[in-house]
Amino acid sequence: MSGQKLQTPKYAMRNGELIAWQDAVLHVGCEAVNRGLSVFEGLKGYWLDDGEFALLDARKHYERLLRSARLLHIPCTCSFDEFETAAISLARELLVPDNDLWIRATLFVVEGHWGENTRADLIMTAYQSDKSIPSSIKVGISTWQRSSDAALSYRIKSAANYQVGRLARIEGRPRNCDEMILLNQWGRVAEATGSAVIMVRNGAVVTPCSTEGALESITVDIAEAIAHSLTLDFSRRPIDRTELLVADEICICGTLNEFVPVAEVDGHKFESAGPVLSAVRERFYDAVRGRCEQPGVTLSRMGN
Ligand code: PMP
Numbered sequence: 001m002s003g004q005k006l007q008t009p010k011y012a013m014r015n016g017e018l019i020a021w022q023d024a025v026l027h028v029g030c031e032a033v034n035r036g037l038s039v040f041e042g043l044k045g046y047w048l049d050d051g052e053f054a055l056l057d058a059r060k061h062y063e064r065l066l067r068s069a070r071l072l073h074i075p076c077t078c079s080f081d082e083f084e085t086a087a088i089s090l091a092r093e094l095l096v097p098d099n100d101l102w103i104r105a106t107l108f109v110v111e112g113h114w115g116e117n118t119r120a121d122l123i124m125t126a127y128q129s130d131k132s133i134p135s136s137i138k139v140g141i142s143t144w145q146r147s148s149d150a151a152l153s154y155r156i157k158s159a160a161n162y163q164v165g166r167l168a169r170i171e172g173r174p175r176n177c178d179e180m181i182l183l184n185q186w187g188r189v190a191e192a193t194g195s196a197v198i199m200v201r202n203g204a205v206v207t208p209c210s211t212e213g214a215l216e217s218i219t220v221d222i223a224e225a226i227a228h229s230l231t232l233d234f235s236r237r238p239i240d241r242t243e244l245l246v247a248d249e250i251c252i253c254g255t256l257n258e259f260v261p262v263a264e265v266d267g268h269k270f271e272s273a274g275p276v277l278s279a280v281r282e283r284f285y286d287a288v289r290g291r292c293e294q295p296g297v298t299l300s301r302m303g304n
Pocket residue numbers: 042191192193194195196214215216217218219220253254255256
């Protein structure tokens with residue numbers, strides 16, 4: 001997870017129009033730059049086994065983008081059809097057969113001041129994502145705290161919300177951690193810096209409910225649907241730090257990194273290919289590659 005380089009693709013998309021990468025810039029005077037005011041989504045597009053390309057759960061990402069924007073009073077006039085068409089058009093320009101794509105859709109506030117006359121541009125960028133299945137990682141528990149709903153709500157996927165995650169990753173580097181888990185103001189598990197946390201106890205799949213400080217994760221919703229299909233128990237409830245440390249299996253999950261097994265948390269070892277999360281993960285890949293129909297997984301096919 002460390003040492004990633006920012007890719008510089010040829011094109012980006014601004015308000016539905018294809019633009020050159022170097023033209024996707026913001027002025028230093030706008031609130032997106034001087035107050036970190038933007039909300040975004042990370043979507044994934046997969047090559048299916050039948051040779052088509054498809055976006056995963058695009059509507060859910062669009063709806064969460066709108067929720068984040070609404071909470072920060074950022075207007076968005078883009079319809080879902082326009083959003084999806086823009087993402088697919090950008091994908092068409094940048095796709096290569098060997099890679100899936102990761103698409104970032106951001107509403108950057110480019111006009112307005114202290115909430116008056118706010119206007120945002122919807123910019124999409126897309127990056128190559130190799131098709132390899134992530135291997136297990138070592139994580140730590142950060143001393144930095146997930147911000148609370150009354151501070152900078154975890155429910156809002158805004159750029160500013162990632163500053164604590166950045167500090168946590170910096171803290172984790174000398175501890176040789178690939179990723180860090182943030183606790184909430186009550187000292188319980190909230191989420192990782194860019195992913196949700198899922199654990200298994202006594203065969204049941206458990207994840208913190210969103211009110212514990214976790215973004216409302218689309219991948220967790222997929223995990224829940226898969227768990228039901230596999231007749232596994234799935235619950236959303238508070239998880240103490242020490243309960244996580246005695247879990248049978250742990251993984252972190254999110255749109256970009258999918259399901260990543262956790263082999264170690266601060267020196268406590270876990271079975272990284274545990275049976276329950278391996279079964280969920282296997283079904284996930286079957287679903288996103290179009291090998292099986294999975295309730296809760298919607299693929300928008302690009303069409304050839
Ligand atoms: N929490 C945070 C802080 C994230 O950035 C992400 C990635 N979007 C997630 C959780 C997982 O959310 P999703 O499954 O919707 O990608």
